[in-house]
Amino acid sequence: MDQELNMKFMQIAMAHVQEGRGLLESKGIELDMHDLQPALELLMSVMGEAYELGYEDGKKERE
Known part of the structure; x- marks a missing residue:
């Protein structure tokens, strides 16, 4: 995956970090940014x- 796309995915992920932390904290799970790193990496992989x-799919539709 190219670096520019990876950066866009990171921006999307970071825009939702606080929401995710809030959800976890409401369940009694407290995480700092270091703890969230593996989850962010997983999210980046899923987005990729x-x-x-x-x-x-887009290429197939154009054919």
């Missing part, structure tokens, strides 16, 4: 796979 799936 979803992007690739959409990209491939």
Whole structure:
């Protein structure tokens, strides 16, 4: 995945970090940014796979 797309995904993920932390904290789970790093990496991976799936679908529709 290219660096520019990866940065866009990180911006999206970071825009929702506080919401995610709030959800976890409401369940009694407190995490700091260090603890959230693996979850952010997983989210980035999921977004990358979803992007690739959409990209491939878009290519098929143009054919």
